[in-house]
Amino acid sequence: GAGVSQSPRYKVAKRGQDVALRCDPISGHVSLFWYQQALGQGPEFLTYFQNEAQLDKSGLPSDRFFAERPEGSVSTLKIQRTQQEDSAVYLCASSPWTSGNTDTQYFGPGTRLTVL
Amino acid sequence: KQEVTQIPAALSVPEGENLVLNCSFTDSAIYNLQWFRQDPGKGLTSLLLIQSSQREQTSGRLNASLDKSSGRSTLYIAASQPGDSATYLCAVPPTTGFQKLVFGTGTRLLVSP
Numbered sequence: 715g716a717g718v719s720q721s722p723r724y725k726v727a728k729r730g731q732d733v734a735l736r737c738d739p740i741s742g743h744v745s746l747f748w749y750q751q752a753l754g755q756g757p758e759f760l761t762y763f764q765n766e767a768q769l770d771k772s773g774l775p776s777d778r779f780f781a782e783r784p785e786g787s788v789s790t791l792k793i794q795r796t797q798q799e800d801s802a803v804y805l806c807a808s809s810p811w812t813s814g815n816t817d818t819q820y821f822g823p824g825t826r827l828t829v830l
Numbered sequence: 831k832q833e834v835t836q837i838p839a840a841l842s843v844p845e846g847e848n849l850v851l852n853c854s855f856t857d858s859a860i861y862n863l864q865w866f867r868q869d870p871g872k873g874l875t876s877l878l879l880i881q882s883s884q885r886e887q888t889s890g891r892l893n894a895s896l897d898k899s900s901g902r903s904t905l906y907i908a909a910s911q912p913g914d915s916a917t918y919l920c921a922v923p924p925t926t927g928f929q930k931l932v933f934g935t936g937t938r939l940l941v942s943p
Contacts, residue, residue: 718873720873745929747930747931749931749933754935755935756834756919756921756933756934756935756936757874757919757931757933758933759930759931759932762930770930773930805873805874807874809929811929817879817929818864818876818879819864819876819929819931820876821866821873821874821875821876822873823871823872823873824872824873826871
């Protein structure tokens with residue numbers, strides 16, 4: 715079946731612009747994660763959804779970052795008033811499990827955001 | 831706070847060599863450990879997942895071991911091929927909370943023909 719898809723694949727924004735990044739998880743997957751990967755670094759956790767509920771947003775770096783998953787499938791990560799330090803690859807991952815269990819996370823190809 | 835370290839940061843080998851990538855983590859109370867592969871400009875592909883009750887997992891030419899007590903995991907790649915060139919990342923969930931992953935910084939592998 716189809717994997718996790720993300721759009722756009724590349725986004726260039728001027729400093730101060732708002733951007734929206736989309737993630738389509740694998741159909742039926744309950745859990746959805748967003749990660750931020752700076753150049754040369756490993757991904758860092760941003761936020762986690764279980765269905766439509768945002769259960770952990772401890773990794774969001776500032777209140778300029780906002781994520782939603784209103785119907786428990788597609789998710790959008792929004793960054794307001796972008797800054798140069800927001801430049802990174804934003805990865806989305808989904809997983810079929812709910813809680814109290816462990817399973818593989820399936821990652822999308824990422825969106826590379828460049829803020830000029 | 832869980833911290834993950836990977837050594838070496840980069841590795842270059844000729845085709846055919848066997849090699850070992852290392853991963854260490856500070857808090858041994860983990861549920862599992864995953865090894866991922868990342869190709870340039872692409873997302874992560876899961877290679878192996880080792881549950882905390884297991885000591886190793888094998889998939890083809892890949893073998894991952896886990897020693898929770900010492901906070902270490904190794905990824906062994908047998909008979910390396912140029913197609914193995916990529917960045918390899920290990921990741922563990924935190925000891926509390928949901929299964930968000932804590933990643934190392936990765937080992938960048940180059941296998942030359």
